[in-house]
Amino acid sequence: MNEITASGIARPTMPPSPLGATIEIAHRAVRKYFRTPGLFAMGIVQSAMFLFSFRYVFGGAIHAGGMSYVEYLIPGYVGTIMLFTGGGIAVAVAEDKTQGLTDRLLSLPITRGSLVAGRTLADFTTNGWSIVFTAAVGFGFGFRLPATTLDGLAALGLCLAYGLVFTVVFIVIGLYAPNAQAAQGMSMIAFLLAFISSTYVPPSSMPGWLQGFAKHQPITPMVDAIRSVLTGGSQDLALALVWSGALMVVFTPVAIVRYRHA
Secondary structure, eight states: OEEEOTTSOEEESSOOOHHHHHHHHHHHHHHHHHTOHHHHHHHHHHHHHHHHIIIIIIGGGOOBTTBOHHHHHHHHHHHHHHHHHHHHHHHHHHHHHHTTHHHHHHTSSSOHHHHHHHHHHHHHHHHHHHHHHHHHHHHHTTOOOSSOHHHHHHHHHHHHHHHHHHHHHHHHHHHHOSSHHHHHHHTTHHHHHHHSSTTTSOGGGSOHHHHHHHHHSTHHHHHHHHHHHHTTOOTTHHHHHHHHHHHHHHHHHHHHHHHHTO
16 A cells, blocks of 8 residues: 655555565666666676686696696686676675665665665676676687586586675675775775686695695685586585585675664
């Protein structure tokens, strides 16, 4: 039921449900993304350019053990593409905060969990598009499934799961950043995680003092699990799922609490 005010504007007599608020917040964020062609196009171009560079410029000089470099590179790159696109999430969240949208949302009778869920749903949608597009580009650059199509879909599901996890991480970064520029700079930590891991080169090729970090940070087991699932195995899968669950358990309540104090 809507109440008609003196100005003739329909005003809801009841606050929206948590699900309704989540959907509306997500709808607004997705609409903004697709109505900004620069964001949409640059994400596609950047993804393809980075993959092209590693595949054809650096690939000939990198040895990946007993497999070709394209077989080693593509699963890792698709699995970590969210670390490169996530900066846009942090920037968008910081912009909403500095432009006053977050304050307006906080003044509404909706749960803070709906704010986090709506933002996560929207950014996971755009992140998912980047993951699927990057996987398609990988096939165009010569990657082929080493096992069955079901194994390939399972690996893609892992990539999407990791995308969801790091969507929440980048939302937290955006909430803590004082402005959009700072959010972009703070997101650079993702590059450290991506490059000092097994994404592009085997950790065994790194200096001994660096191998410990490369092997025991969350990205390496996630990437190795994708490669294993692609071949029908499950090596590192349990550890990758533990890392994913731990990150969600830590960062989700942080996002909710930070929205309360935004």
